[in-house]
Each structure stands twice: as structure tokens, then as C-alpha cells.
Amino acid sequence: MTARQTLAQAEELSRRSIIALFRQPQSWIPGFFFPILLALVYTSQFSGATNLPGFELTDSFLNFLLPASLLQGISFGATIGASDLAVDIEQGFFDRLLVSPANRLVILLGRMAGTMTWATIQCCSLTLIFIALGVRIHGGSLAFFTILLVGVLLSLFLGSFAMGLALATGSEEVVQSLFPLIFAFLFLSSAFFPTEAMTGWYRQLAELNPITYIIDPLRRMVLSDFNWGDAGQAISVVLLLATLGIAFSLYRLRKKLAKT
Amino acid sequence: MDSKPIEAEGLVKRYGKLIAVDGIDLELRSGEVFGFLGPNGAGKTTTVRMLTTLLKPTAGTAKVAGYDIVKEADQVRRRIGVALQEASLDPLMKATELMRLQAVLHGMSKSVAIERTKELLERVGLTEAAHRQVRTFSGGMKRRLDLAVSLVHEPEVLFLDEPTTGLDPTSRLNLWEEVRSLNRDKGTTIFLTTQYLEEADELAERIAIIDGGKIVREGNPSSLKAQVSDPTLRVVVEEELQLKTTEILKGFGEIRPSKDEVIAIGLANGVTMMAEVVRSLDDAGISVKRLELDEPSLDDVFADATGYRLEGAEEIADAQEAAEKEAGVFDDESEK
Numbered sequence: 001m002t003a004r005q006t007l008a009q010a011e012e013l014s015r016r017s018i019i020a021l022f023r024q025p026q027s028w029i030p031g032f033f034f035p036i037l038l039a040l041v042y043t044s045q046f047s048g049a050t051n052l053p054g055f056e057l058t059d060s061f062l063n064f065l066l067p068a069s070l071l072q073g074i075s076f077g078a079t080i081g082a083s084d085l086a087v088d089i090e091q092g093f094f095d096r097l098l099v100s101p102a103n104r105l106v107i108l109l110g111r112m113a114g115t116m117t118w119a120t121i122q123c124c125s126l127t128l129i130f131i132a133l134g135v136r137i138h139g140g141s142l143a144f145f146t147i148l149l150v151g152v153l154l155s156l157f158l159g160s161f162a163m164g165l166a167l168a169t170g171s172e173e174v175v176q177s178l179f180p181l182i183f184a185f186l187f188l189s190s191a192f193f194p195t196e197a198m199t200g201w202y203r204q205l206a207e208l209n210p211i212t213y214i215i216d217p218l219r220r221m222v223l224s225d226f227n228w229g230d231a232g233q234a235i236s237v238v239l240l241l242a243t244l245g246i247a248f249s250l251y252r253l254r255k256k257l258a259k260t
Numbered sequence: 261m262d263s264k265p266i267e268a269e270g271l272v273k274r275y276g277k278l279i280a281v282d283g284i285d286l287e288l289r290s291g292e293v294f295g296f297l298g299p300n301g302a303g304k305t306t307t308v309r310m311l312t313t314l315l316k317p318t319a320g321t322a323k324v325a326g327y328d329i330v331k332e333a334d335q336v337r338r339r340i341g342v343a344l345q346e347a348s349l350d351p352l353m354k355a356t357e358l359m360r361l362q363a364v365l366h367g368m369s370k371s372v373a374i375e376r377t378k379e380l381l382e383r384v385g386l387t388e389a390a391h392r393q394v395r396t397f398s399g400g401m402k403r404r405l406d407l408a409v410s411l412v413h414e415p416e417v418l419f420l421d422e423p424t425t426g427l428d429p430t431s432r433l434n435l436w437e438e439v440r441s442l443n444r445d446k447g448t449t450i451f452l453t454t455q456y457l458e459e460a461d462e463l464a465e466r467i468a469i470i471d472g473g474k475i476v477r478e479g480n481p482s483s484l485k486a487q488v489s490d491p492t493l494r495v496v497v498e499e500e501l502q503l504k505t506t507e508i509l510k511g512f513g514e515i516r517p518s519k520d521e522v523i524a525i526g527l528a529n530g531v532t533m534m535a536e537v538v539r540s541l542d543d544a545g546i547s548v549k550r551l552e553l554d555e556p557s558l559d560d561v562f563a564d565a566t567g568y569r570l571e572g573a574e575e576i577a578d579a580q581e582a583a584e585k586e587a588g589v590f591d592d593e594s595e596k
Contacts, residue, residue, distance in 0.1 A: 005367040012364040016353065023352045023393070092348030096409075099312050100365035101337040259316060 001103060010106045010113060013097075017081050017114025027083070031076030032122065035069040036129060042192065054194020057223035066127075066135050067218035068191035070147060071154055071211075073126050074119045075182050078155040081115040082162030082175045089170040098257075108253050112160055112246075119155030123148050139226035146231045147218050153238040154214070158182065160245035167252035191215050213237045263326030265290055265417045265449035266311060270320035273306050273473075280306040282473035283320065288417075288451065293443050295464025296453040297562070299570055303473040304453040305345060308421045311451070312342050325416045338366070341415030341448075343406045345422045351395035355386055355405055358394065359412055366413035373412070380408040384438060400431025407438060411448075418442070420452045424459060432459075439463055457558040457570055467558070469565050477565040485556040486530070488564045492516055493527040493537065496550040508540050527553065 001009075021028055043062045050059045058064050088094040097107050127137075127144065137143050158178075166175050186192075188202070189211035195203055206212055214237050217230030268286040272279070281303040288294050298304050309315040311324055313333040322329045325339035349358060356377055363373030381390050384404040394402065403423060410418060420439065424432040440463065443450055454460050460467050461481050469477040477484060485491075490513060497505045502523060506515065509525045512533060518524035527533055534553060541548055562570045 001367050005364075008364050012361050016350070016357075016361060019357070020350075020352045088350070091351075092344055092346060093350050095314055095344055096342070096348045096362075097365070098314060099337055099340070099342045100362070101334055101367070102365040 001101065006103050006106055009102050010110050013106065013110025014113035014117065017084065017111055018117055020084055021080060021114075021118055027080050028077055028118075031080075032073055032126075034076065035073040035126065036133075038072070039065045039069045039130075040133075049193070049197070052194075052197045054196035057220065060135075062130070062133065063135050063223060064219065065192065066130055066137070066222050067147060067215050068186070069130065070123055070126050070151055071215065071218075072186055072191070073122050074151045074155050075158055075186065076179070077118050077122050078115055078158035079162040079175060079178055079182070080118070081111045081159050082166045082178075083172050085111055085163050086166035086170060086172040086175045089166065090172060104253065104257055105250075108163060108249060111163060112156060112249075115155050115159035116152045119152045120148065123151040137222050138224050139221035142226040142231075143218075143221035146221060146226070146234065150214060150218060150234050150238050153235070153242045157238065157241040157245040160242070160249040164245070164249035164252040167249065167256050185209070186211060189215060210237050210241060263323065264288060266294075266322070266324050266451060268311070268320065268322035271307065271310060271317050271322055272319040273303075273310060273315065274318040279473050281310070281317075284468075284470070284473075284475050286322075286468065286475075288449060289466075291443070291447040291449055292465045293439070293450040293452060293463050295460035295467040296451065296470060297455070297457070297460045297467055297558070297570075298453075298470035299455055302470045304455075304470055305421055306473075307470070308342075308344075308419050308451070308453055312340060312419055313337055338413075339416045341410035341413070341418040343403070343410045343418075343420050343423055345425065349394045349402055349406060349409070352393060354393055355381060355390045355397075355408075358405070358409055362409045362412045368413060376412050380411055384408045385434075398431075400427055400434065403427060403431070403435055404438065407435070407442075411442070414446075415448065417449045417451065420450060422453055422455065424454070424456065436462055455570065457562065461558050469562055471566045477561060481558060481561075482555070484561045485558065488556045488560050490526040490528050491530040491556065492554045493525050493534075494518060494550070494552040494554065495523045495541075495548060496521055497523070497546055497548055501546050504544065505541065505546055508544055508546070509537070511540070512537055530555070 039062060042065060047061050049055065050061055050064070055064065085094070088097070094107075098104075127147075131137075139146075162175050162178055165178070166172075188205045189209040190206055191211060195206050195212060198206055214234045217234040220230050221227070264287055266286055266288040268284060270283045270285065271281055272283050273281040284303075284307065296304050296307065306315065310317050311322055311329060313329050313336050316330060324336045327335040327339070329336055353361070359377040359380065360370075360373050363376060368376070377390075378387075381387050384407060386401060386405055386408065389397065389401060394405065397405065407420075407423070423439070424435050427435065436459070439450060439452070442448055452460075452463060464481065466480050467478065467484065468475045479487070493509070493513070495505060495509065499521070506523050509515070509523055513525040513527045516524040516526055527537070530553060538548070538551070559570055
């Protein structure tokens, strides 16, 4: 296959992933709207919390939640592609792809590209909704594009990790069981409250959680000015996670293909 | 194609202690429909998965379209079409989208893909359903689409793994016709696995029977049947002529058990002796009311090779008969 043909294959497989999302809205609508609802509920419940330590940069709880809400929405959507991959394996469509001369890596990359495209769509749409609700990104367009890049890389991390699980188990149920784990992963970080406002084991866990080191710099960009140091920190941490996720999925793909 | 479409030697697949395929040899001729017949769990699908590069053999070698299935798997994949058991189609995609995806995966250009899609969907009678999602298709439509998808890149060898399992009798007949015309018009070599005797008998020029992972019989259906026993000739005459008829027929073969009014013999050389039988009866002034020659069935061949009969054969025959009646195909007697 020529490079052009391989690219066409990746594009076609990626398109297939996106089309599948639009044709099964039930798979993404709850995950898309949940962060908005949660942000609105938290804002009305905890607006007084902005007087606590860690809220020095803002008096708007909704503004404080923006990066967390965006990453939460993206995280929930990131595993849909992996669920679809598991269904492909369960129903035999993956075999159809394997008996074609398509590049093996492209079969996986096509799905990942679909996941990243979906993350971009989600991030942009959710940002627009939050802006309509009164949120302001003080760091400007550079801050927004950093959040977008981090969101896409986070979707790549979660998506590729979930695809690795799909390849290892071939089970949609196993992939979907990641959902509560992702939920807990976000809650055990500084996503919804600053670590300064936490105590005991919860604070220790939050300080160990890599999500904290992604959310905190993004939040500073949203609440005050953009700076390259914060952008570099958030991007480096998520890039490291994405690399681990991709390595895991490629390892599982190689294991699966070793049988063929 | 100069080389054999499929050549396998001592192909083995082991899962721990279980031997799914136990050293099979295969050699297909270019342009033939080859039937791979066996019950569930006999090793048919495992063999297909090895030949289509989906599974690595534990031992043995095989070439498909002239290329080694392990060392030159990519070359094999370019030359084969595969319709696996339980149509492996994405239910969310439309028929045209699936066809385009398959074309792109085989490196075809968009314009060629569009042309082939149109041609193939028309061929399998799915033009009107071209823009519908697969989840709205019936079982028969899915199988026909699966067939069309596997033909997009004009494969040299087509693998059909139990293509009619789960289909209603009418859909089964339609698919058979499709397979026949494909083989006739394009000369595509077809490797067909089936657990249905009728299907193998109807479609395959040659058959291999697999049981317990081993090929236990191989040849064309007629010669396999002939190896089992001579065909049975059944004759019905007026009651008073039965004794005389029996005496004459004894000269052509051994008497076989039959119903009261029927005289049955095992007729050596089958059809070629029929004229002589009729002449002898005529010379003796015997007026024959009915004359039938029954070949041994593939089930007889299967039973002879394995020691048991293939389950479900009777149901399939009944279903076939029902489908023929439904389609308005009547035999002479029922028409009267």
C-alpha cells in the first residue's frame, strides 16, 4: 500500500467512528450534558465556597469549574470509540478489517483519530455553552487552545487505554466498566475543589493524582493570564499519559495480531 | 492464475490439548466450487480462519492464490474475499458506506469504488436498500450484502463460511443462485464450508468431509456416492407381473428391501444400465407403471465415512421442499 492509500484508509476508518457516534446519540448525550448539569448544581450549592483558600483568583464557582467540566465531558466521550471497537471484535467486524490488506496500525489509529475528533467537537461545543452561561476565559484564545490540546490528548490517553482493554478482552462490558473509574479518577483530584481546601487522605490522593497537575495550570489560565509555564506543565503531564495509553494499546494490538 | 488457488499440506491447529484441525491436506482447482462439509465443531471454521490469515497454524503449510498464508499473509489478503459465519457487518453503516470502506481498505480509488458498489449492489438485488443502515436489513439481505462486500476487489479466491446458516429457505435458495452465477460468470474459485448436505450437493463440484479435525472423504459428489453403493432402481408394475419382473431385475443387481408394490434393486453402473433394464422389461411384455433411480445421498457418504449421520439433514431437506413449494416449484406428480 502507498502512503496515500494508507492515509485514505485512516481517514475512512476515522470517518466511520464519527458517523457511528452521530448515529447512536444515546451513547454520548448523557456524558455530554452531565458536566453542564453538574457544574450548574455545584455552582448553586457551593458558590459561597469561593471564600475558602484556593479560590483567590475568582469569585465565580462556575468559572473555577470550567477546565474540570470540559475535561470531564471529554473523558466520558473518550471511551465510546473503545466500546465500538469491542463491539467490532464481538460481532466479527474486526475480523473483516483484519482480512483486508489494510495497515494493522491504521485500524487502531483510525479509531483514535475518531476519538480525538470527537474530543475537539465536544470541547468547542461545551466551551460555547459555558460562555453562554457567563463563563470567561481570562487567558484568551491561547488558553482556550491549550485546554483544547490538553483535552484532545486526554481523550487519546483514555481512549487508547480503553482500546487496549477492548483488544485484550473483546468485551464491551469491560470497556464500559471504566466509566465509574474515570469518574472517581476526576473526583479524587483538584478538579472540583482546590487541594488547599482538602484534608487527610483525600488531599494526599489528590496531590498524587496526575489530573491535579493538568487541571491546576489550566485553571490558572482560565482565571488569570495565559503563561507558557502552565501550558508546558499541563501538556507534558497529559502527553506522558497519552504515550503510556498508546503504548498499552499497541502492545495489546501486537499480542492480538501475534495469533494471526 | 497459474498456481493452485488453495494448497495445504499437513495443516494443524492446536489449542492446548485440543486439536481443532489435525493435519489436513487440500488442493483446489482454479474456478471450482469446493465444498467443505462437516458438523459443528468439526474444524471447518478453524481451517477457514487459517487459510484467510486470521489464525496462525500450529503446524503445516498452506498457500492461497500462490502465496504462503504465514510468510506472505499480506499478499494473500489482497487476493481473497471472505464472508465469515454470521455476516460480519457494522449495523450502523449504510450498504454503500460499507462497500466504500472495503474498497478503500483494498487501496481502490474512489471512482472505481463507486462503480463497483453500484454494480455489485445491483447484482445482489440491494440497489433499493443501498442507502439504508444495515441494522434495518433482514438476515438474507445481510448475507447478500456480505457477499457483495467481499467481492468489491474482485478476489481470486472467495471463502464463504456457512453462508446460509440461519437463513430462511427462500433466502437460502437465492444465495445459492448468487453463488452459482458468481462462479459461472466470473470463474471465481469458491471455498464453501457448510453443515448442510443439500448445500454441498447443490453447489460444490468437489467435496471434502471433515470430522474431528480430519478430512475423512474427498471427491466429487457423484463419485463419493458411487463409492458408497450402487444407486437403487425402484420399479412399480401390475400385481400379477411382480414375480416375473423380479426375476428379470435380479439379472441387473441384488434385490433391496422396499414397500409392498415396489420392486427395488441395487443397479450397478446406475444410469448407463437404465436403457437395458427398460428394454428387457419391454421385451418380456411388462408394462411399467413407475420407474425411479435413486443415487445414494451425501448423508450416506457422510455416514459411511464417519459412522454417524449429519444432524439436521432431514430438517434441511424439509425446509428445502417447503421453500420450493413456496416459490411455486412443483414436481410432476403434485402438478397433476
